[in-house]
Amino acid sequence: MPNDSSAGGAIINLLQITDCHLTKDPGGDLLGVKTRESLDAVLSLIKLNLSEHTHDYPDHILATGDLAQDASPEAYLHFKERMQEFDCPSSWFAGNHDDPTVMSKVINSGSELDPLIRKGAWQIILLDSSVRGEVHGCIEQHDLDKLDAALSERPDLHSLVCLHHHPVNIGSEWLDNIGVHNSAALFEILDKHENVRALLWGHIHQEVNEERRGVKLYATPSTCIQFLPKSKGFAVESIAPGYRWMRLFPDGRIKTAVVRAENYAFDLDLQSAGY
Secondary structure (H helix, E strand, C coil): CCEEECCCCCCEEEEEECCCCECCCCCCEECCEEHHHHHHHHHHHHHHHHHCCCCCCCCEEEECCCCECCCCHHHHHHHHHHHCCCCCCEEECCCCCCCHHHHHHHHCCCCCCCCEEEECCEEEEECCCCCCCCCCECCCHHHHHHHHHHHHHCCCCEEEEECCCCCCCCCCHHHHCCCECCHHHHHHHHCCCCCEEEEEECCCCCCEEEEECCEEEEECCCCCCEECCCCCCCCEECCCCEEEEEEECCCCCEEEEEEECCCCCCCCCCCCCCC
16 A cells, blocks of 8 residues: 555655664775764764754655665664654665565564655656666566556656666766666656656665656665766776755755765775676
8 A cells, every 4th residue: 555645735755874784883985984973974974964954844754775884683673773863754675785584584574675655746666676686776566566456556646766776877887787777667667658757776885867768767866886987897986975865846856965975074995806
């Protein structure tokens, strides 16, 4: 069942947090960046910006995968506790480093894994692009069918479609090899529905603000390390972690921006060949 909320004339405020790569160890790091500390820095920045009214308080938080690096219950529990500091619901879905079974057990009876959210004039559709034991993404046919059904059922609702892996090439050879491998099937569905306004994803640890056939394409920085754009092989860059805020207007317009924790000091292994 979808998570429904009325108020058709309201602006929907969202935050996207992605690719936290938390571990069981509170001091765990990824290429030298302590991932709980970097998440803390991003969440502290969010709270500061909310207190200063830089953007509006979120109606919903989207956590778009790779929340854990080691898929441990402790990592998900820590993330759950941090999300409870916000007076709004959050939605999670798995990335290639996550284990949805462990994630589900930590969530227990919560609504974080509900795949469909309807608020006001919008619906937010969450797709599982993760493939167990693989780094690349693929969307199963039953999930594509659910996407098609949701878009068909409510053609009056503007639609934001979210997933972990990138469904379009971003000009980075190593990353484009591990995107959504059946993206043609995804776009076959999206292209026939006029109510799709945007796609939103994580995975690539960098910002994207593009457009395809009138549909906005957004990717968001990780809360820990950042990948170097347009790189042929694995490479990172020493740029601050961040998050994305979004305003979804009743007429289908979207206002959004990425904000980075520029004051967060961290050590990053720039010579690493992978993680």
